[in-house]
Amino acid sequence: MAVAGCLGGEGPDDDEFVITLSQFPDTVDPIDHITGDYFDVFDHVYEPLFDVQPGEEPETRVVEDWEHGDGAVELRLRDDVQFHDGQDLTAEDVAFTLERQIDPEVGPASSQVAGLGSIEGAEAVDDSTVRFEYSGAPALAEYEFGNYARAMSREWTDDQESAESGEIVGNSADVFNGTGPYEVVDFTPDTEIVLEPFDDYWGDEPPFDRLVFNADEESSGRVAALETGESDLTINVLPEDVQTVQDTEDAEVRTVTSFRNIFCPMKNEAEPFDSREFRQAMNYAVDNAGIIDDVLSGFGEPMSQPVPPGVNGYNPDLDPYPYDPDEAASLVEESGYGGAEIELVAPQGRYLNDADVAQTVADQIDQLENVSCDVDVVDFGVVSDANSAGMDDYEIPFFMIGWGVITGDTDYGVSGFFQEGGGVQTFRDEELDQAIEESKGIDDPEEREQQLQAVNELAREKAPWIFLHLQESIYGVRQDVQWEPREDETIWAWEMSQ
Template sequence: MKGANNYTTNRRNVLRYTAGASTIGLASLAGCIGDADDDDGNGNGNGNGNGNGNGADADELTITLSQFPDTIDPLDHITGDYFDIYDHIYEPLFDFVPGEGIFPRVAEDWEPQDNGTTEVYLREDVSFHNGDELTAEDVAWTINRTVDPDIGVQSPIGTFGLGSITGADAVDDTTVAINYNASAGLAEFEFGNYARAMNRQWAIDNYDAENEAISGADPEDFNGTGPYQVVDFVSGEEIVVEAFDDYWGDEPPFETVTFNSSGESSSRVAALETGEADVTMNILPEDVNTVQDADGVDIRNITSFRTIFCPMKNTVAPFDSQDFRQAMNYAVDNEAIVDEILSGFGEPTSQPVAPGINGYNPDLEPYELDIGRAESLVEDSGYGGAEITLSAPQGRYLNDAAIGERVADMIDQLDNVSCDVDIVDFPVVSDANQAGVDPDEFDIPFYMIGWGTITGDTDYGVQGFFTIPDNPARTFDDEELSDAILETQQIDDVEERTAALQDVNAMAREKAPFVFLHTQESIYGAESSLEWEPREDETIYVWEMSR
């Protein structure tokens, strides 16, 4: 498909700076820590009779997600489910293929200028859904809105995913100069995954200054350049999109696509079984057999780029001891968690990022269960008899509450540590993760959370957690680790930078800022006649599907 899969016709730019690096991936916000599940309990789609191959309309598709956007602003989130909807409306400038890199889409070409700037050259035939032509000024303003809090229509997500990008300028109608303070290779990882375009004047006109948000409740309140435009919108429940007649690329594979959500795996499975959904995500391992036994639907699964782990804030006791933090890792049997709680849908991990991410270190082995060593390290730390609590979310990740309970129970089996578990709503651990390392700012020093490395580069998986300058939200305070990460950001040579990132991951394993758990499996249910394979980056694109 021209546009959505434009990379098939022009690969000359792929991996200009990332060629030779290890496999690259994207966890499109999917990867990042998101908002709490929007559990409205309906999970029933729109009742249009799609799915199961029984009378399904070849021109219609229904996708049931686990969360529904609580904003209409495409730059007001870092949540995978939101991107799965909005990328069809506000399309990315580049096509990203996990393991291969970025390819032309709205951006036809791009070229570093050797001065902390890359020029991006846009297509000339791209229009917004309201009829306005896309210009370089729109793209530059969109990037500036994300990284500059004084732009006037600020993006609440801040610089997530664009950490090295300092701004952008329109050189002419179709040329954007993107400026950054790191290596061109790191910048390409970032803007190649996060760059999307809004209509500058339209966004300013629709900005609600009182609430500091772009908001609305009508289909006309959406205006992107993507292959689909919004035709029906029920806030918090459903978005219906139809193929955009003036789309610059090929006609998308389905005329109408409906997106809805349910926070319960069982409800998503029921929607799939009854034909009210054609695709649904985050099937729990215990529901896999139900889908496999149903007629006309099947399971599609792949190991994702999302890691699950338990940060330990080292500015408070007992987590200020490396011996104690390592002991917590030796106390946890990750093989048993994957086998018994996840039914094998996952892999124990040894470092902050998943296999397939640039800079992943294949030489690092996961911590193995060793109770004797764990108890000895606790004594060496001077914190024998410590009493700690692990806070774990419920309903955000695969069997997260059960995993949190098992982790706490395993630690509690140590003779010299007592560990309780506190099962909480996801926003509680999300807030704890963003509270930083100042003890006056947080109440929860030990919690379970997940992170998807959105840009496909280790930097995104470590800098927010570990770098010190200008980062009050870091979860770990260690100058050696922080300096090592910052040094990698300035390395231009691809192979040298990859090796340096592998060293960062090895250092992180040794310092044990987390209890490292596992990489999460992405488990989807799909109507059997649907041609589609899931991606490692958790992204769902309709243009990769067909009947």
Template sequence: MKGVINQSIDRRTLLKLTGAAGATSGLGALAGCLGDPDDDDGDGGDLDLDTLTITQGEFPDVEDPNDHITGPYFNVYDHVYEPLFDVTPGEEPQGRIVEDWEHGDDGTVELTIRSDVVFHQGQELTAEDIAFTLERQIDPDVPPASDQVAGLGSIEGAEALDDTTLELSYSGAAQLAEFEFGNYLRAVSQEWYENDAPTTDDGVISGEDAEAFNGTGPFQVTEYNPGQNRIVMEPFDDYWGEAPNVGELIFEGETSDSGRVSSLLADETNFVDNVQPSEVGNVENDDDVRIEEVTSFRNIFLPMKNEVEPFDSLEFRQAMNYAVDNEEIISDILNGFGAPMSQPTPPEVNGYNPDLDPYEHDLEQAEELVEEAGYTEDDPADITLTVPEGRYLNDAEVGERAADQIDQLPNVDCDFESVPFDVVSEANSAGVDHEDIPFFLIGWGVITGDADYGMFGFFHDDGGVQSFRDEELQTALEESQVEDDPEEREAMLQEVNEMAQEKAPWVFLHQQQSIYGLDADIEWDAREDESVFVWEMS
């Protein structure tokens, strides 16, 4: 029988239930501890299902694989437009479509790709397709003016030397370049795009049926219904690699947190993301499903666009950090599923500074700093915090509590509004002087495992999602990008994190705990980068 008790559970109780309380020293140690203790390592390969349905809180609102920078979108489209590398967080990239790569002495790397890869609509993959796709990702004058440039900041361009050889040029350190191209390289067929792909007048791939998709991945799209937040895939017969053991793969979108869990408990889906802490007990009480969770590389924070008043004041931005009580939010809203952040970079990511402590909750200090910024009880600062609903763990509730805490200051009036995620995403990309939504909640997963990716996009003029402009911070990032010595570069990134904490470009909130619900007989280990690949399930 499916569980019917709305049983909330916090992290401490969960540790006791799983017998892990005495053996874990951090949230990351929970990864995998909730499954069958006799499970193997979960590397995948022998999953055998007629149909597998994955339900996420976000469903892609674009068809162009280069026109987004959102984790759940990658989870859908990477099964169609597969990554060229296999990347495990904290490890070096492993070849997938790319068989070999070698760095030169002149800021170049030569990639050799497989010769037996074809697109779903029949075109053969060549190095020219990858060069073409990279240009779409990094050149703002080439459609779709992609935000993916934020993950490819040091990559300058690519040239196809022959059908299977590609030369990438980069301006930074080789280590940084590998973090970037290892995570972001994909392939769109240039022949298909120029002749057959459905596109807008601006050159963005856009369509309402399966013909809008043409990748090289193990699954091809057979049905696409954006109105119902549903995309159906089946194994691609001419796939170069091992054939999937899933007859039909379905991705669905459901923004309702409780709705996703209800679908899982009703056996209407096999896998859901962002299980709310209050729902964990319901899943744990059902023998047919289980919880899988891990501390992710995703940082949840409140950007403050510093070319918009009152966020142009350092004192005001620091005051917002003192006003928000992170410990209360994690305890009351997240049931302990989170860890306070002290800087832009999460622990376990290259460049994290272990010497930095989170801002303490201090309303008196916050009030004094707001006064220094020029705002009084008689003439308070008037701000609004804009928050998405259903994208991150208890995001609307977290944002509302943060706004309430800020509103306790006598010299600040802080309102709160919840909106669809795409509204926040657009604000995030709208520039540092965007006045309509200058203060909002968003998350950023440092999927490359390197601090540059967590900061370049937000703090650099060429970053794509810049919300903070500061010459000193930008210069420090640029200097770290060209440092070839890994240890020296790590130290430089730690200094950038310290500088960022002092300048307070964000209200630092927490590192997100990724909580998934899935069928009990599916073996799968949650990843810190939040990627969900069917080929890693068994």
């Protein structure tokens, strides 16, 4: 097992592995979130139905096999899967979990609807067979249910739901009940969750006798935990803290360019962002390459479209907007919004040097003679709420946020933001909406990929966002841990060894 505490100082016992996140889950509900840090915790307790590699077909796990029919897919479950409370997993549990994510009438409501745009319904055919109905191509449905299909006990969920709030609440270990390889043995809200192997797990025994998740919002704090042996792996190391990790005995930095796109939405029913020329001007005004070099110490890649390389539908023929302040100023005049005063709202501590990136973006826009731009740095929750508010709330029309295209398909990077009812809509445009909708119904994989490339080209032209960069995932980890970071930012203990 892992040998924590060998990095200097006295750490946990030899069978314990500690992972330090940047955000601790603020909910005990495993599907009431779309935040990567939360998935890292809950996937160990509430296991996915499939093993997924970005951009590839799902692999069987809890589901033994599946078969597509006319606008539907039937999935056959293993017959030896138990919840931690001893109850058997049934198709009704899986159907209920999917219905929670797509139907607000099936409570408690879930915020994961943005990831299941083509899934229209779920029902149990028998105890071990569940049927998902979908509106798009079979491949799109697989991208979606492969990443978002999980199982909660329907009976347990009903018992845990608060009569007052309609949410799942609790502050002790017994509020968790999944089918995963680990079960919760200790839980301190906002601080720490401790997991141990589930004795009746159907699959392989997990690698660590005790798995602990905690969090520190500051990169320096996460790195300090690694230095002292209090943590074995930490995420989101800032560029300025990389050398500290490298100087730590028996620790090292591991990096991968993630699928997380950092960008600035401009809600286009608010002035001056209702002008395509103005939105394009904002892209020309920002020196992406310079920000990556100077603010991110080279950790990142400039973006040219809503999704990154490696994602199905990425268009390799599109170049990032060049830095051209003169063109930006000219387009501002053409837009009729010369003299505009705007404010960029941005988080601090959620993404790599996010506040510094936002300040630089605002400063570069402010250098235009015909636009004034300020920055307001806020808690991430404020930005997240602005993103989730959709097109009806223009209190914050211009903000910076990140989105990981975890399904490996362009649809997940565009549908929620650019389509009606997508869940996080920040841009309303009929032509772009229709182009995305057309892609959903194309069964032929090559034709669908071509249509998705056309969607990305159209999005670049309409400039719904300031396209910034792909975030580099920077981890600090013990050298003896055998583990390679994933592009989708997922951390699974069963992919580790030492």
